Amino acid sequence: MTNETVVHETVTSVQGAVVTEKALIFELSQPGRIGYSLPDCDVPRVEVSQLIPQEMLRKEEPALPEVYEVDVIRHYTELSRRNFGVDNGFYPLGSCTMKYNPKVNEDVARYAGFAKIHPYQPQQSIQGALELMHTLQNDLAALTGMDAVTLQPAAGAHGEWTGLMMIRAYHEKRGEHRTKVIVPDSSHGTNPASATVAGFQTITIPSTPEGLVDLDALRAAVGSDTAALMLTNPNTLGLFEKQISEVAQIVHEAGGLLYYDGANSNAIMGITRPGDMGFDVVHLNLHKTMSTPHGGGGPGAGPVGVKSRLLPFLPEPVVEKLEDGTFTLRSGSPDSIGRVKAYYGNFGILVRAYTYIRSYGPEGLRRVSECAVLNANYMMHRLKDHYEMPYTSVCKHEFVMSGKGLKQYGIRTLDVAKRLLDFGYHPPTVYFPLNVEECIMIEPTETESKETLDAFIDTMIQIAGEAKDNPELLLNAPYGTAVRRLDETTAARKPVLNCACN
Amino acid sequence: MKSHRYIPMTPQNEAEMLEVVGASSIEDLFTDIPASLRYQGTMPMSEMLDEYTLTRHMSSLAGQNADTDRYTSFLGAGLYDHHLPSVINHVISRSEFYTAYTPYQPEISQGELQAIFEFQSYICELTGMAVANASMYDGATALAEAASLAASATGRKKIIALSTIHPESRGVVRSYARGLNLDVVEVPYGDGVTDIGVLTEAIDEQTAVVLVQSPNFFGGIEAIQAVADLAHAKGALLVVSTNPISLGLLESPGKLGADIVVGDAQPLGISMSLGGPTCGFFAVAQPLMRRMPGRIVGQTKDIDGKRGFVLTLQTREQHIRRDKATSNICSNQALLALCASVYLSVMGRQGMVDVADLNVQKAHYAAQTLSSIPNVKLAFQSPFFNEFVLALPEGTSVADVNTQLLAKGMIGGYDLSLSYPELSGHILFAVTEKRTKAEIDLLATELEAIL
Numbered sequence: 001m002t003n004e005t006v007v008h009e010t011v012t013s014v015q016g017a018v019v020t021e022k023a024l025i026f027e028l029s030q031p032g033r034i035g036y037s038l039p040d041c042d043v044p045r046v047e048v049s050q051l052i053p054q055e056m057l058r059k060e061e062p063a064l065p066e067v068y069e070v071d072v073i074r075h076y077t078e079l080s081r082r083n084f085g086v087d088n089g090f091y092p093l094g095s096c097t098m099k100y101n102p103k104v105n106e107d108v109a110r111y112a113g114f115a116k117i118h119p120y121q122p123q124q125s126i127q128g129a130l131e132l133m134h135t136l137q138n139d140l141a142a143l144t145g146m147d148a149v150t151l152q153p154a155a156g157a158h159g160e161w162t163g164l165m166m167i168r169a170y171h172e173k174r175g176e177h178r179t180k181v182i183v184p185d186s187s188h189g190t191n192p193a194s195a196t197v198a199g200f201q202t203i204t205i206p207s208t209p210e211g212l213v214d215l216d217a218l219r220a221a222v223g224s225d226t227a228a229l230m231l232t233n234p235n236t237l238g239l240f241e242k243q244i245s246e247v248a249q250i251v252h253e254a255g256g257l258l259y260y261d262g263a264n265s266n267a268i269m270g271i272t273r274p275g276d277m278g279f280d281v282v283h284l285n286l287h288k289t290m291s292t293p294h295g296g297g298g299p300g301a302g303p304v305g306v307k308s309r310l311l312p313f314l315p316e317p318v319v320e321k322l323e324d325g326t327f328t329l330r331s332g333s334p335d336s337i338g339r340v341k342a343y344y345g346n347f348g349i350l351v352r353a354y355t356y357i358r359s360y361g362p363e364g365l366r367r368v369s370e371c372a373v374l375n376a377n378y379m380m381h382r383l384k385d386h387y388e389m390p391y392t393s394v395c396k397h398e399f400v401m402s403g404k405g406l407k408q409y410g411i412r413t414l415d416v417a418k419r420l421l422d423f424g425y426h427p428p429t430v431y432f433p434l435n436v437e438e439c440i441m442i443e444p445t446e447t448e449s450k451e452t453l454d455a456f457i458d459t460m461i462q463i464a465g466e467a468k469d470n471p472e473l474l475l476n477a478p479y480g481t482a483v484r485r486l487d488e489t490t491a492a493r494k495p496v497l498n499c500a501c502n
Numbered sequence: 503m504k505s506h507r508y509i510p511m512t513p514q515n516e517a518e519m520l521e522v523v524g525a526s527s528i529e530d531l532f533t534d535i536p537a538s539l540r541y542q543g544t545m546p547m548s549e550m551l552d553e554y555t556l557t558r559h560m561s562s563l564a565g566q567n568a569d570t571d572r573y574t575s576f577l578g579a580g581l582y583d584h585h586l587p588s589v590i591n592h593v594i595s596r597s598e599f600y601t602a603y604t605p606y607q608p609e610i611s612q613g614e615l616q617a618i619f620e621f622q623s624y625i626c627e628l629t630g631m632a633v634a635n636a637s638m639y640d641g642a643t644a645l646a647e648a649a650s651l652a653a654s655a656t657g658r659k660k661i662i663a664l665s666t667i668h669p670e671s672r673g674v675v676r677s678y679a680r681g682l683n684l685d686v687v688e689v690p691y692g693d694g695v696t697d698i699g700v701l702t703e704a705i706d707e708q709t710a711v712v713l714v715q716s717p718n719f720f721g722g723i724e725a726i727q728a729v730a731d732l733a734h735a736k737g738a739l740l741v742v743s744t745n746p747i748s749l750g751l752l753e754s755p756g757k758l759g760a761d762i763v764v765g766d767a768q769p770l771g772i773s774m775s776l777g778g779p780t781c782g783f784f785a786v787a788q789p790l791m792r793r794m795p796g797r798i799v800g801q802t803k804d805i806d807g808k809r810g811f812v813l814t815l816q817t818r819e820q821h822i823r824r825d826k827a828t829s830n831i832c833s834n835q836a837l838l839a840l841c842a843s844v845y846l847s848v849m850g851r852q853g854m855v856d857v858a859d860l861n862v863q864k865a866h867y868a869a870q871t872l873s874s875i876p877n878v879k880l881a882f883q884s885p886f887f888n889e890f891v892l893a894l895p896e897g898t899s900v901a902d903v904n905t906q907l908l909a910k911g912m913i914g915g916y917d918l919s920l921s922y923p924e925l926s927g928h929i930l931f932a933v934t935e936k937r938t939k940a941e942i943d944l945l946a947t948e949l950e951a952i953l
Binding site for chain 2 (some may be wrong): 378447
């Protein structure tokens, strides 16, 4: 080795490292290079201006980069190396369920019979796809304890909106004008945002000191204007709402419906079901519970399950099995909320989720939840002497800690998160839920080993020590990443949102 | 249950961990769930399969579908059978991309952030708009969000949607509009494109926005500039939904007066996958930047002065604004946006012109050839890109035609009577760069034989 630089896992400064900025693809352009290969024009060629009026044609061709295939591969390979996924290491991002994304799921989703089919083909030519969707609908209904499932919503938030639109249609059909959606203060931000987009106003109710729904506050909030309560159970603090049956009773007696945000379903598969808790509508995040990859921010899928009283309002179309054993897409229910997305949902994601379900079966899925919950409780117990635990009762698949004990050293939760980057970990979710000060939310998932958990815990304990003994170390972290802390204020004040490279 | 390949918990791990927790069994961890709510027994779901058996099962299901490796497709109607360059699947199969979450920790997410920044740049370049976001679920929801943005920006409630917009996109616009208590007025078409006279009468001072799709659902190229002038004259905004591959040749909507440009990026290297996942794109003129839904990546510097990228303008978003957010969207279609970026990188300046040109040439050859069949004619005379409508002889069932074409190894066109009752016996064909002269000639031969 000619270069004496030694990269240690707790590097605080790297001397001699060659620090370069990564070029944009536009900056690699050289006039005359090409990276494509197209079929010949084997039909008699006609000047385009004779086919399309000149004023409709582009005066200048788009200023796209001119690069060859190797440039493209090296560019995106280099970008990938500046990115961190579950395959790179532990990713205990609370409420996001960053479990392992099985490789067989990726393989099957790429089968031509799934990837290269069109939704408007004759239905007799997509029977395998329809059968898969029909089976998945039934499997998810069984898992959640609901009567029917639509696979159409593209993501969790999209599922929330779809569910709320059904709730709205249900009340309107009964001639009731209900305008309020109740959410606890620990709820996901999408809950109130989805309520707004569905035409409701949001009422936020406080949690009890134990982190659960305050029944008195709920009783005070419900009324003849209550359309629904949206709840995550276990909630975003990782706690099971023990009084869920009472909660359901209060809301139902007021004439409202119960919406289950399925973001935390990884805790309860085969153990308890939203349908049995009294929920009327459920969405699942297949990109969380069912292992489909997050893709750097999407695509996901957010199927919605409903109880029978909401069946008429399901979005169009639904997959049905006919008496002759074939499958069909049915539309035309007069009370349907209509279309929520083009075509039939994120089918490629549904294929992966179905593959995942079949990799486990019902007993296996129960074991998934058991291990996810044991992992979370183990981490909570090992960390409780080093970070403040606002809620000490048994947790489900995730738990929250508070970094407020480190404030005396001038250290905030953000600094802990940034320091974790130097150890090769993706940090936990921070500053959510909003009702816990300096919140750190940890979700290990079932696919991590005890060795991985122990190593992470030991690192967290070490960082708590560093915060006390050498806070500067944390304040300036990270050190070993492609870039260091970024100026987000300037980014928002003087936005540069594209390169304008022409 | 016996051990599973995705779960590392050994009996010894389990015992040690329970001891630390102070529990005697896993069951103890669930005592907070009332007994009456505990699920008893085994859920009635599909059973577990070993990996080999599972792949056989999935192959069997996949094999029942007519895919475009085995069939020649002339079906479009919003999703197109374009060539997918090999590099795309290799890039999106890099697990640093596909197993990552949203890039909330920018120091270890520069790859994704830069990829999105480049995607935004590509979309601006193609559409002629000032700023673009990181993507939306699909073209249909992007259009609905554009209508919502326009209503909020203008403070008006009336949305005009031209009937030449994809029927499912119009359906999604109607659903979103119902949620937001907005009114949607649909304006009928003329010669396969918007009838400017009819549109003129429909637009008034209550109109928030005119939604137009070009190339439209029939393949026709709309007079965007004229629609823009009409909308702007009444203080309404113009939203254009477009097919991005057409923009290799067609004038960018930004140059023609669009305030918002949306569409589905599926033609840019994304598998059809029965319609999803695809990727919506969303671009706006500068004044609307802070009203955009969804994620946006911006360029900045780190504390050492190095260029870097971050999620920005987040005060628009649900995790900060909750019920006051510009939208409830909490994700984007990052991996599909990556497909589109890789596609545009491969195609480059000349490739986008060439692929658009091939689509125009082959579609026009097909239109001419097919309309030469006795009693078959082009339904409309307006200029088109890579799709066109044929009027088949009186009384022809398009569904029957398609069934017979399928038996000949061809996936036929879209039966327009499904969404336009007045167009019974009309079929919408799409012809991409993949179709050869021989395939088009064979379609003509078979169609003539069927009729």
